[in-house]
Amino acid sequence: MVYIAGIITIALAVMIVLLLYHFRWSRNAIERSADMVLRNYKLRESGFKRIKLLPKLIKIINNPRLDEKRRVEAQKLLEDALWGRHNYPASVAAKALQDTGWKPQTVEQAIEYSIVLGDFSYVVAAGEEAIPYLVKKDPDNYVVREALARIGGPSTIAALHKHLQGLIRGNYTDLVVKQAKCLARLDPDLVAKTALENMNDRSASSAAALWVVLDNVSSRILERVLELKDIPVFSGGGFYFYEGEAHKIPTKLEGHFSVERLRSTARSILDQRSNR
Structure with missing residues (x-):
């Protein structure tokens, strides 16, 4: 009996040692695999390769x-992927972070996270602190546009107005159209006033901003439009405002769009309002 008990004890000891070795080897293999993934991810600069x-x-x-340590490092790399140059990796990273219950730690993170997920709630929660960052984003983006409209307030209007002024003065007609639409949701008259103030110097971009809001401005603004003098509306870069949108059309058509179109439209809107 003693002999059998000894054999059983030795067998159990060997099994325990083998199990411990297997567990340790398995753990080491998992750690080595994780280290390789982390290292390879850092070495691959292209978003598509990642x-x-x-x-x-x-x-x-x-x-x-x-x-x-390894888990935190992996999460940090996912957070960094939000700022990737390619949409797909950023989208995968954002959804993965969302599944882990991760929350943005900074305003910049909240904005990128919201844009990638298509959910403006994270930005709106940041409030006015997000405004300086949002106005620099593409105003044609749904999240940016909705977040600015929901945050609202004097600070948002002031920031959007300042940005719109810069775009008009730079004669960036296509960008002016997007920015004007964004500000128009909060204060269409302000868009129109800004356009009218710059009409002589920046005809194309001013006309673009004005046309975007023409249906929604006050009658007083429409009356000011009727007083505009004939100015050829063109841009040396070939970007034109035509039929309510910014299009790139042949340079030979410079001056095709005149202020008369604004005046006639304003007159038509005033007539419709007076007949109501």
Whole structure:
């Protein structure tokens, strides 16, 4: 009996040693694999080359057998992916972070996170602090446009107005159209006043901004439009405002759009209002 008990004890000891070795080897293998993923991700500069590694970063974050240091590093890389030059990696990273319950830590993160997810709630929660960053984003973006409209207030209007003035003075007609639409949701008359003030110097961009809001401005503004003098509306860069949108058309058509179109439209709107 003693002999059998000894054999059983030795067998159990060997099994325990083998199990411990296997566990340690398995753990080391997982750690080595994680380290390789983290290292390879950092070495790949292209967003497209990193796409295949994003799911592996997510696995590292969700693996309880890995230490905190590796999991935190993987999450930091996912956060950095939000600022990638390519939309797909940023989208994958944002959704993965959302699944982990991650929350933006800064206003910049909240904006990028919201834009990628298509959810403006994170930006709106940041309030007026987000305004200086939002006005620099593409005003044609749904999240940017909705967030600015919902935050609203004097600070938002002032920031959008200042940005619109800069675009008009730079004669960036296509960008003016987008920015004017954004500000028009809060104060269409302010857009029109800004356009009228710059009409002589920056005809194309001013006409673009004015046309965007013409249907929604006050009658007093429309009467000012009727007083405009004939000015050829053109831009040396070839960007024109025509039929309510910014288009790039042949340079030979410079001056095609005249202020008379603004006046006739304003007159028509005033007539409709008087007949109501």
